[in-house]
Amino acid sequence: MSNSMDEMLIPPNAKRGRNSETETEIEDNKDRLSDLHDCILLHILSFLSAKYAVRTCMLSKRWKDLWKRLPNLILLSSDFDTFKFFTKFVSTILTRRDGKTALHTLEFERVGSIQSPLIKRIVNYAVSRNVQRLGIDVEFDMQHLLPCIFTCHTLTSLKLIVYPKGYSRGSTLLPESLNLPALTTLHLGKFTFCSSGNNRADPFSAFKRLKSLIIDRCDLKDAETLYISSLTLVSLALLDPPSQTFYKVELSTPCLHRLACTGSPSLYLDDSGLSSVQEVDIDIDMYSYSPVPPLILLCWLQGFVNVRSLTVSTNTLQVLSLVPGLLKYKLPSLTNMKRLKIKREPLSEDLKMIKIVMINREREATESRKEAAKLRKEADLLWKNRRTLTAPLPDGIVDFLIQNSPSAEVEIIDCLC
Structure with a gap:
């Protein structure tokens, strides 16, 4: 490789150690990796981005031109300090790669x-x-x-x-x-x-x-x-x-067979096309309050008639809990569910504020002092813990989801960052 490519790809301390003594030391230590067949080594290198795959040329003569026969090229600008170096590297790779490979x-x-x-x-x-x-x-x-x-x-x-x-x-x-x-x-x-x-x-x-x-x-x-x-x-x-x-x-x-949905629930899914779906993964959020997204989410659940495995995030359940009178609703679906997996994750800032607003609205509308005090405490707790990582699991939400499949296995896992 040219000196300019060496400067981009090989750290200075590595270049200083690239001498006969280093190669002798490798041989003395019985470099079993280099004894592997080319196809195995190329398979291993294919998991590396191109920059680091090319760097293996400094290991020994055995590795000098191996990178030129890579079947997979992973070119990432984030591997380089400047776009100029990245552009030059890509140009060299495409020029010098073995055209027969x-x-x-x-x-x-x-x-x-x-x-x-x-x-x-x-x-x-x-x-x-x-x-x-x-x-x-x-x-x-x-x-x-x-x-x-x-x-x-x-x-x-x-x-x-x-x-x-x-x-x-x-x-x-x-x-x-x-x-x-x-x-x-x-x-x-x-x-x-x-x-x-x-x-x-x-x-x-x-x-x-x-x-x-x-x-x-x-x-x-x-x-x-x-x-x-x-x-x-x-x-x-x-x-x-x-x-x-x-x-x-x-x-x-x-x-x-498999359906995954993320982001804000702004898509209406046609019920007739969901009958074959057996695995569902939903991780959604809301960015401002509107009654439409929670109702859309509820409509999704109604269409999952043959789902056997349902994975939802706690933020998803928080959105679902915004449906008025949700726990009194009788689901016509999820009758074949065998597994419910709940991913506990950080409660989003938007959902925290939405929940506080909704709780305060409910508190203002109630005539029961006891209920108002309970809601005030709930809103204060959400505000106090607005920077905590744990997203609360809405009361009764698990029973709501498994109402038609009470024997379903329920697994709650932490996905906190």
């Missing part, structure tokens, strides 16, 4: 904006080498690059998170023409899905082998319904939808 995976992540030539070179390099797994997480206007990515016939997994320049509130429009016949895993972040007619967006029907789908901070344009149609989809995650807009998610996914 198949490229299985390429992951590229840049914190901050990026210039067009570099990202174009990375995408073209990956596509031209029949990459199977591609992950890109950048701040960039990628409209002109998407056709190249979305016509790659070898891709089986695609993770594409694209922030508009300056991290503005906008998002990238997903192109209408998609041709990814081998794709089984898709993760889209910060995209907008356009209407395909009938006031709904239908962006995923072209994927005939899709098994896992993650929709991350995505929105709709000129549509009120996101239609997800797939005969093969097994796992679906709806992450952090825009809290200021509400839209419906209609499912035509007969094989859907």
Whole structure:
């Protein structure tokens, strides 16, 4: 490698120790790792980011050119002190990598904006080498690059998170023409899905082998319904939808087994598409009080008719507890639940303030002095402990969830930071 690359990748103290004495010492200590077959060593290096995989060239002559045959490239700008060094490193990697070695995976992540030539070179390099797994997480206007990515016939997994320049509130429009016949895993972040007619967006029907789908901070344009149609989809995650807009998610996914939801509950899930779901994981929050999100959450629960495993966070249960008269409500669902897992986590600041406001409203409305005193004490306790880590478990909430499956196993675990 060139001296400039050495300066970027190899610490000064390591370079001083890189001599014949070091190699002799390694040999004396019977370097069993270096005796392993190349395919095993390359598999081990594939778990490292490219910067640290390349650094192994200093270990001995055995390792000098091994990195050039890496099947997986993980390029992270956070590994470098300056973007200039990162750009130079990426350029060198793409130039010096063995062209005969198949490229299985390429992951590229840049914190901050990026210039067009570099990202174009990375995408073209990956596509031209029949990459199977591609992950890109950048701040960039990628409209002109998407056709190249979305016509790659070898891709089986695609993770594409694209922030508009300056991290503005906008998002990238997903192109209408998609041709990814081998794709089984898709993760889209910060995209907008356009209407395909009938006031709904239908962006995923072209994927005939899709098994896992993650929709991350995505929105709709000129549509009120996101239609997800797939005969093969097994796992679906709806992450952090825009809290200021509400839209419906209609499912035509007969094989859907796992569902995960995070963020504010601003999505209406169509009940008819949830009958096949058996595993659910919900971790949601509220950022300002509105009766709509708690009611949406309750509607979700009503649709889980065949769920066997339900995982919820304590913040989720706090949102659910905001439904008026919740504990008197008879659930028509969760009759087949075998396991309820509750993740105890920090109570969010927004939920603390919402709970205090709601308790004070209830206290002002009650005519019972005893009840008013109890509510005052509850509000004072929440305020006093507003900086504590533990999120309280609402009274009666567990019994409410297992009312139709009293023999379900209940597990409470701490996830406190």
